[in-house]
Amino acid sequence: MELSPTDRRLLAALEDGLPLVSRPYAVLAERVGLAEAVVIERLEALLHAGVIKRLGLVVRHHEIGYRANAMTVWDVPDASVDWVGRALAASPDVTLCYRRPRRLPAWRYNLFAMVHGREREAVLGRIAALRAAHGLDGVPHAVLFSTKRFKQRGARYFAAAEVDG
């Protein structure tokens, strides 16, 4: 789906979130010069097309007590990476699962799965369970716990000028 200038303006206006007022889509509509009903219709279309993955509360896991944030990375043979990726993504313990390129020799891992938990030990236990459940014992992997969060906010795809434009 090719995004229209109107859709881009709408997504740009939405990057800072919906206002907390009784009719938030009407406020958004006013910002981008559309009718409220059109904003709702475009958001439905963008969700349906998969441009918007989800619309709702964007929760910051650290703030609700999930202090142990592990990026697990796996060096899976190319022929089976999609199969393993789908299997890991289906686990309730994995929030996001992505394939990325290797950068040899600096980086050998091609599959990334995020696992969050309250305690490091519990997260390590879940990762061990994932390895056992999906037959990954022979697959080289690493667990990169975060030690400090320097920044976490929503993505900004659009230049500031576009928000007003």
Add this chain to the structure above:
Amino acid sequence: MTPALLDDLDRRLIESFQRDLPLCPEPYAAMAEALDTTAADVLERLARFEALGVVSRVGAVVAPHRTGWSTLAAMAVPEGRLDTVAALVNACPEVNHNYARQHRLNLWFVVTAASRAGVRAVLDGIEDATGIEVLDLPLERAYGIDLGFKPSWS
């Protein structure tokens, strides 16, 4: 903020509306109805979540590479320079997540821009400013559906 400071209705609000925010003129009233409370109560709770940082926003999560380009970048920063380099990375408006992680590659951040060239320019700028190689690891494929975050409160 600890989970204990969230009451039962707070938790149900978080669990129920990470996806599928109602697309109707008064979405917070529709959420209130589903949770058997008032729109004013939902708005008060959401404002508190934002003030506490529990929720970064009520909004859209855009699929990667549909409206622009993004990448995951990694650097091996000498330990003594980590805070300085992290601050330099944070200062880029195109960076939205930036974490120190336990690995030889110890700084991991996400760069998002309107185009692939725009992302590359940010990575080049960070390499030039620090003299440290930046690994560029763009998403090739996403698996599964982003359901948001499913907390277990116990």
